Amino acid sequence: MKNVLIIEDEAKIARFLELELKHEGYETTLALDGRTGYEEAQSDQYDIIILDLMLPQLNGMEICRRLRNDDIRTPIIMLTAKDDISDKITGLDMGADDYMTKPFAIEELLARMRVALKHAQQTGEGQQEDLLKIGELALNKSHHKVSYGEEEIILTKKEFELLEYLMQNKNIVLSRDMILQNVWGYDYEGDTNVIDVYIRYLRSKIDQRFDKEIIRTVRGVGYQIKEAKEQ
Numbered sequence: 001m002k003n004v005l006i007i008e009d010e011a012k013i014a015r016f017l018e019l020e021l022k023h024e025g026y027e028t029t030l031a032l033d034g035r036t037g038y039e040e041a042q043s044d045q046y047d048i049i050i051l052d053l054m055l056p057q058l059n060g061m062e063i064c065r066r067l068r069n070d071d072i073r074t075p076i077i078m079l080t081a082k083d084d085i086s087d088k089i090t091g092l093d094m095g096a097d098d099y100m101t102k103p104f105a106i107e108e109l110l111a112r113m114r115v116a117l118k119h120a121q122q123t124g125e126g127q128q129e130d131l132l133k134i135g136e137l138a139l140n141k142s143h144h145k146v147s148y149g150e151e152e153i154i155l156t157k158k159e160f161e162l163l164e165y166l167m168q169n170k171n172i173v174l175s176r177d178m179i180l181q182n183v184w185g186y187d188y189e190g191d192t193n194v195i196d197v198y199i200r201y202l203r204s205k206i207d208q209r210f211d212k213e214i215i216r217t218v219r220g221v222g223y224q225i226k227e228a229k230e231q
């Protein structure tokens with residue numbers, strides 16, 4: 001089932017959208033102001049976002065710009081009340097995939113959503129595997145590069161493999177055995193202390209250097225990589 005985030009402050013339109021989309025078999029989440037909507041969208045759990053342009057706290061254009069800046073590529077269909085060509089162009093410039101002028105026919109919105117979802121699926125298939133991201137931390141498999149924000153992080157081959165495995169399983173607690181088998185291989189004969197050593201290397205190059213807690217120790221179990229909380 002596809003998850004739709006609706007960011008719309010006009011309760012009547014928001015409820016109408018929710019009802020229609022649910023009826024079409026979509027799962028919906030509603031945000032009634034810009035800030036809530038942006039925070040929700042940042043979780044990157046949605047397949048598509050319906051985004052109103054005029055919103056309290058943070059407008060649709062700004063949300064769009066920030067999300068694309070955060071490297072969140074969820075398709076966005078912008079809703080604009082004004083039949084204003086410059087808003088449409090700016091919306092598309094900011095990274096929206098499509099726009100609709102209110103009032104609109106629900107069938108047209110549904111059709112555009114299907115197009116945007118299909119397009120996202122096609123482009124996503126090629127890219128997703130290559131780039132792993134957790135907040136500012138990015139790992140590019142094909143270029144064998146790791147960066148935090150704008151700064152490059154130089155890793156050894158093993159450090160890279162360990163980080164890649166952690167990032168592929170973000171938010172999941174990984175036991176030392178799982179890490180050992182997946183990063184060092186089944187035939188590795190050393191002991192699991194090697195993981196702790198390499199975790200220390202990674203922490204000094206990432207967590208300590210950027211003053212964030214990203215690689216966490218889960219006592220008695222193993223390790224977990226998670227987005228750092230805002231300080």
Ligand code: CA
Pocket residue numbers: 008009010052053054055
């Ligand atoms: Ca509005």
